[in-house]
Amino acid sequence: MKVLQLLDEPYDSGITASALGLASGLREDGVDVHVLRRHGSAAARYVETAGIPGYCFGAPWFYEFPAIARWAKRESFDIMHAHSGSMQTLAALLSRRSPCHLLRTRADARLPKRQSTFLSARAKSESLIFPSEILRQRYLAAFKYPIERAHVIRPCFEYPESSIHEGEAIKHGRLRIVILGRLDPVKGHEDFIRAAALVSPRHEQADFYMIGEEKNIQATALLNFAKKLNLGRRLQWLGFLEPIPLLAQMSLADVAVIASRGSEAVSRAALEWMRLGKPLVATSVGMLPELVVEGKTGHLVHPGSCEEMAYAIGRLLEDAQARERFGQEAAKRFSREFTTESAVAQHHRLYAQLLAAKARGRDPARSA
Secondary structure (H helix, E strand, O other), rough: EEEEEOOOOOOOOHHHHHHHHHHHHHHHHHOOEEEEEOOOOHHHHHHHHHHHOOEEEOOOOHHHHHHHHHHHHHOOOOEEEEEHHHHHHHHHHHHHOOOEEEEEEEEOOOOOOOOOOHHHHHHHOOOOEEHHHHHHHHHHHHHHOOOOHEEEEOOOOOOOOOOOOOOOOOOOOEEEEEEOOOOOOOHHHHHHHHHHHHHHOOOEEEEEEEEOOEEEEEEHHHHHHHOOOOOOEEEEEEEOOOHHHHHHHHOOOOOOOOOOOOOOOOOHHHHHHHHHOEEEEEEEEEEEOHHHOOOEEEEEOOOOOHHHHHHHHHHHHHHHHHHHHHHHHHHHHHHHHHHHHHHHHHHHHHHHHHHHHHHHHHHHHHHO
């Protein structure tokens, strides 16, 4: 089985991380995996370090299409698996010259427009894969697509190997509330800060931390905003952290927060918090309602509601037993339903089914 993963995300997004985790997992299962990626992207850096073969193109890809097509025909892939709309279009064009099975992972928060290019590429896709049931249902409600060819397979993230209790000795009895995510308006950091200002007077032992790189918001702007709300040094920004230091800081958290106002179609942070056994206060956007079980693993709040967020955080700060119970249940649920090994195995089985159907002389795309 020879598989090409097509990925043009420039950043280290959840989509990128899941696609690369899938590629690595399939390689460990003995699959001949190649990755087509954008030059200078996070995916390109990962692939070069991991020694995964493939093709690196400059953006936009259509300027290099003849060269890409010649390379793909020479490699003769059994399966092309696209991870974005642009890559789905490219895979559909490549499949005309080099026949193969075409799949698409749809982790987009927004539904596509009904354009001829999209409709043509979708028609050639024998299966669509969604990271959550919510995204799958939204898509099926909007477009006529065979339900039996629309699958839910959870993201394939790789997690650093380290003790999740690293650094526990430095807590000094303080309670830590942590938000993880790039500094961007969609991530809701201002809502988190407003909630912290509401919580802090009643919980003097609580400190608040932001972890993530600066994107469309400067850290100084958020810290100045926190000072205006009298948070002072009780709110800190730890910046961007590499995997092992990040894991050490996450392991110290008593309460985790995701304050996003949108997106979270692939919530890497939520799954990491679950794996670490942390109670989570999260907004009800993207796939988060499928990850957080209200009253069992955490609390869901409306996006943009700092009052709801403050109330949920306060409830957990006041109840150590609930924090422990929620965290344990989150870790158990992660082990049951969201492991990378399970997601990789599901992809592998789907690939094998497509190849088996072809061997029997049946076209999955036409028979559905």
